[in-house]
Amino acid sequence: MAGIVHLAGALLAQVTTTGDGLTSVAKALVFGLATIGPTVGLGIVIGKAIEAMARQPEYAGTVRTYMFIGIGLIELYALIGFALYWIT
Amino acid sequence: MPGLIVAFEKPGTQDFVWPTMFKIFGFPVNWIIVMAVVTIAVVTAFFYFGLRKAKPVPGRLQTMIEMGVGFVRDTIIMEVIGPEGLKYLPLLSSVFFFFLFANLFSPFPPNTSIDTRLAFPLVFALFIWGTYNVAGVRAQKRHAGLHGPLSYLRATGKYLKVQCVPSGAPAPILVLLVPTEFISNIIVRPFSLALRLFLNMMAGHMILALIFGVTMLMVDGAIFLKPFAILPLALGMVWILVEIFVALLQAFIFVILSSTYIASAISTEH
Numbered sequence: 001m002a003g004i005v006h007l008a009g010a011l012l013a014q015v016t017t018t019g020d021g022l023t024s025v026a027k028a029l030v031f032g033l034a035t036i037g038p039t040v041g042l043g044i045v046i047g048k049a050i051e052a053m054a055r056q057p058e059y060a061g062t063v064r065t066y067m068f069i070g071i072g073l074i075e076l077y078a079l080i081g082f083a084l085y086w087i088t
Numbered sequence: 089m090p091g092l093i094v095a096f097e098k099p100g101t102q103d104f105v106w107p108t109m110f111k112i113f114g115f116p117v118n119w120i121i122v123m124a125v126v127t128i129a130v131v132t133a134f135f136y137f138g139l140r141k142a143k144p145v146p147g148r149l150q151t152m153i154e155m156g157v158g159f160v161r162d163t164i165i166m167e168v169i170g171p172e173g174l175k176y177l178p179l180l181s182s183v184f185f186f187f188l189f190a191n192l193f194s195p196f197p198p199n200t201s202i203d204t205r206l207a208f209p210l211v212f213a214l215f216i217w218g219t220y221n222v223a224g225v226r227a228q229k230r231h232a233g234l235h236g237p238l239s240y241l242r243a244t245g246k247y248l249k250v251q252c253v254p255s256g257a258p259a260p261i262l263v264l265l266v267p268t269e270f271i272s273n274i275i276v277r278p279f280s281l282a283l284r285l286f287l288n289m290m291a292g293h294m295i296l297a298l299i300f301g302v303t304m305l306m307v308d309g310a311i312f313l314k315p316f317a318i319l320p321l322a323l324g325m326v327w328i329l330v331e332i333f334v335a336l337l338q339a340f341i342f343v344i345l346s347s348t349y350i351a352s353a354i355s356t357e358h
Contacts, residue, residue, distance in 0.1 A: 065167045069348055072341035076280055079287035086101050 027085050034081020038074050045070040099297035104204050104290065123200045124208065127190045134185070156188075157181045164344050169351040176350060179219065183212060184343045187285065191335030194289055195296075195328045201335075203289040206282060209342075213282035216346045221274075224251070224353030231356040248274075250356065273352075281345060288338050292331045299324040 049067035053060045106118040138149035146154055160181040165173045187203065194201035202208045228234075228250070229243035252269045253262065299320050306317035 061163065062167060065163060065344065068337075068341060069168075069344055072284060072345050075288075076284045079284065079291065082291050083283075083287055 031081045031085045034084070035078050038078040041074045042071060045074065099294050099301060103294070103297060119200060120202060120205055123193065123198070124202045127186070127193065127202055131186055131189050134189070156185060160184050160343060164340075164347050168344065168347045169354075172354070173347065173350060176219070176223075176347070180343050180347060183216070183346065184339055187212075187339040187342055188336065191289060191339055192332070194293055194335060195331035199293075201289050201293070203285050203338075204293055206286045209282040209285040210278070212342075213278040216281065216349065217278040220346075220350045220353040221247075223350055227354040227356055247353070251353070277349060281342065284345075285338050285342055288334055292327075292334055296324065296327060296331065299327055 045067060049063050049070075052063045056063075106120055108116040108118050109122070110117055134149065135153065138147075138153040142150060157177070161174070161177055165177060165180065169176070187209075190202050190208070192201075193199070194204070224247045225240065225243045228246040229239055232243065232246060234243055248270075251273045252266050254265055254269065257265055303317050303320040303324060306313045306320065
């Protein structure tokens with residue numbers, strides 16, 4: 001257990017010493033905040049799709065196709081947050 | 089605490105830059121170019137050996153090819169574009185199989201997907217962009233029955249009007265809507281298409297590198313850390329399965345979004 005704590009401390013020290021401390025925290029926060037919206041959106045899309053499939057099982061294939069279109073459009077915004085982590 | 093762990097190198101964007109290995113006719117070749125050639129060779133060999141002697145009762149490779157092309161035809165093109173989209177089947181199924189193999193080289197050896205460089209998805213996305221814009225202009229020309237020297241110019245105007253001016257919007261809002269629609273429909277689309285694939289593959293690769301880096305760190309670390317190395321190792325094995333799923337899903341999403349763009353371009357009313 002102590003080893004894990006030391007490892008976590010060492011990793012945190014590594015993270016905060018690679019740049020200005022506050023910059024690292026801000027970069028981590030960018031990705032964390034960027035995931036909130038897309039995650040809620042994905043939950044809504046997938047939940048509604050499951051609801052639609054349960055109501056109309058004969059349209060399950062069509063609903064699944066459009067669900068994946070929605071997922072593809074949404075997930076880009078979370079990934080842009082991920083990219084900003086490396087760019088900034 | 090010195091001696092507890094070895095130096096830890098964070099995975100980052102520097103992991104995706106390779107030095108030049110050798111030069112062919114002055115053209116520098118690095119590992120990513122080698123992987124591009126390998127991917128093209130594997131896809132070509134897959135189709136060549138699968139369809140060299142096509143039989144009514146298909147063999148193993150032919151069954152896989154027929155399943156893949158049938159999936160692109162039935163699930164993607166017929167659902168999204170309709171029967172008039174069947175002429176895009178060769179293009180879209182080629183793109184699907186190419187990205188399928190390119191993505192699957194990320195979780196499987198040699199663990200280098202060419203989609204982790206933005207250039208490769210971007211070229212494909214720009215090709216799709218040209219395809220759907222030309223298809224949209226041609227559909228407008230056919231729909232309006234235009235002839236003569238300026239017909240393509242007028243069809244382009246009609247196409248841009250359908251793409252950028254939403255019907256039924258009141259005139260004051262159009263000042264805001266038309267630039268927004270133009271930017272999102274004409275300019276941003278190829279880049280978002282390419283970025284989605286590129287960032288997915290890069291993110292998955294970096295997370296794998298992080299997990300296995302921590303595993304190696306704990307194996308090389310202090311004696312009481314070594315048994316705990318099984319935890320990140322197990323996590324990494326599960327994450328490889330996630331990566332295989334993401335590789336399949338991203339090839340599918342690239343092709344289905346391409347066909348959505350083609351469908352919205354060749355529809356003659358908004």
